[in-house]
Amino acid sequence: MNCEWVKQNGVLYLYDELPDDARHEMEQHLRKCAECAREMNELRELHQVLARVPVEEPSPNLVAASRMNLQEALEQAEQKRSFAWALDVAGWLQQMKFSPALAAVLLMVGFGGGALTTFSTFNKGGSVVPTSGGENLASVAVIRDIINPQPGSNNVQIKYDKLVPDMAQGSMDDPRIQQLLLFAARSNYNSGVRMDSIDLLTQKPDDERIREALIFALRYDKNPGVRLKALEGLRAYVKSDVRVRDVMLEALMRDTNSGVRTEAIRALQPVTADTSVRQTLNQLAQSDSNPYIKTESRRVLSRLPDIQ
Numbered sequence: 001m002n003c004e005w006v007k008q009n010g011v012l013y014l015y016d017e018l019p020d021d022a023r024h025e026m027e028q029h030l031r032k033c034a035e036c037a038r039e040m041n042e043l044r045e046l047h048q049v050l051a052r053v054p055v056e057e058p059s060p061n062l063v064a065a066s067r068m069n070l071q072e073a074l075e076q077a078e079q080k081r082s083f084a085w086a087l088d089v090a091g092w093l094q095q096m097k098f099s100p101a102l103a104a105v106l107l108m109v110g111f112g113g114g115a116l117t118t119f120s121t122f123n124k125g126g127s128v129v130p131t132s133g134g135e136n137l138a139s140v141a142v143i144r145d146i147i148n149p150q151p152g153s154n155n156v157q158i159k160y161d162k163l164v165p166d167m168a169q170g171s172m173d174d175p176r177i178q179q180l181l182l183f184a185a186r187s188n189y190n191s192g193v194r195m196d197s198i199d200l201l202t203q204k205p206d207d208e209r210i211r212e213a214l215i216f217a218l219r220y221d222k223n224p225g226v227r228l229k230a231l232e233g234l235r236a237y238v239k240s241d242v243r244v245r246d247v248m249l250e251a252l253m254r255d256t257n258s259g260v261r262t263e264a265i266r267a268l269q270p271v272t273a274d275t276s277v278r279q280t281l282n283q284l285a286q287s288d289s290n291p292y293i294k295t296e297s298r299r300v301l302s303r304l305p306d307i308q
Helices: 003-008 010-014 020-032 034-052 060-076 079-087 089-097 100-119 175-187 191-201 208-220 224-237 242-254 258-271 275-287 291-302
Strands: 142-147 155-161 165-171
Touching: 003 010, 003 020, 003 034, 010 034, 020 034, 142 175, 142 191, 155 175, 165 175, 175 191, 175 208, 191 208, 191 224, 208 224, 208 242, 224 242, 224 258, 242 258, 242 275, 258 275, 258 291, 275 291
Parallel strands: none
Antiparallel strands: 142 155, 155 165
């Protein structure tokens, strides 16, 4: 064992990732080589300093957006690419063997992914909401179906998977039902389930967490039908909540679906006296690439009184 090998594998030694025989040889080398021992002490001190730095917790929106983007990428990935990657596992292992830096990065990414997954199970106040079996949302893998058995009633059935399929049933006023609906709205891979959850959540948009979920869906959801549902649920708050007004303007300017943009124009009509709304409509009326959006913007502006 030489000094170069010790320097390359110092991180693995620090994280106790070396095989027993290699670890024993490194410890023997460190006892004999003052230079390597000094570098290892410096690396250990750096690790201790970094361990004292507070870890910033990601926001629920960031976690949910990241998970949705990952799910979409996985759904669109070609099977042959996945198969080719699987065949190259030996190459990855060989690369990790001679690249301790890569191994350290993978360790940190794995730790961070676990932390993000754990954080996503907490609600805004930091507590875990139990489900019917006494488990918390960390045990919920996916929301499979949302059923309103009697239209117009306040009862909801939610089928979800943990280690085995399970189901929760209760009133929309039940915190566990609300939490499962929020979970489905933000991170479920099934767009139909997301739409059903958003549709039910729009019945209680006065709840701060539910309104945030609707704002998130309008801003980030990949399905235009889900975005339309969220927009409809937020429409009544365009006057009273500046966040709703802002997300409506974002949808009007940036949404890829003309139907969503058209509904955003209609939803913003009660606040057309707002300077930012007028400026956006003026911009669209002059230069938007969609003829209908341009015409609708001009029509709304033509009905507004001139500002002296």
